[in-house]
Amino acid sequence: MADAVESVLEQWQRECPDLDFAPIGVVGRVMRLSRLWDKEIKDFLAGHGLEPGEFDILSTLRRSGEPYELTAKTFLRASLVTTGAITLRVDRMAAKDLVTRVPDATDRRSVKIRLTPNGLTVIDRVLPLHLANEARLLQGLASEDRQRLATTLAAVLESHGDTPAR
DSSP: OOOOOOOOOOOOOOHTTOOOOHHHHHHHHHHHHHHHHHHHHHHHHTTTTTTHHHHHHHHHHHHHHOEEEEEEEHHHHSSSOOHHHHHHHHHHHHHTTTTEEEEEETTTEEEEEEHHHHHHHHHHHHHHHHHHHHHTTTTTSOOHHHHHHHHHHHHHHHTTTOOOOO
């Protein structure tokens, strides 16, 4: 059975047989999957009272290790959001008692964002469920295919300069 992108490719190849539409086979599918999975993940997180950006901050803080805090500058380097977006997100999360702002002891101009005990409880409860949900999204692929796809996608990201923030 063909996917929706296959139908698009067939139509283009019929209308413009002199053009190479192979890139649509990859890019179109990645973009379509992104939209489908984005909705699935948003719906899943909403069921746990979280937005994707909030989950991102909680998980970033959690994986940073104790005391589960980072500067806003660190978040900015690792994401594509603006200072204002981080500030707004942290404000909302602080109101939910998920994070708190802590003055940086070594730099009076800087503030650190820290998980609250409630934030730690939330991320530790939701993370295993989130991973199971993502595994569900990939259930149509064999383990070897998942690894091959992850390696291929990593190579594409690296070729576009997507490297770890320093």
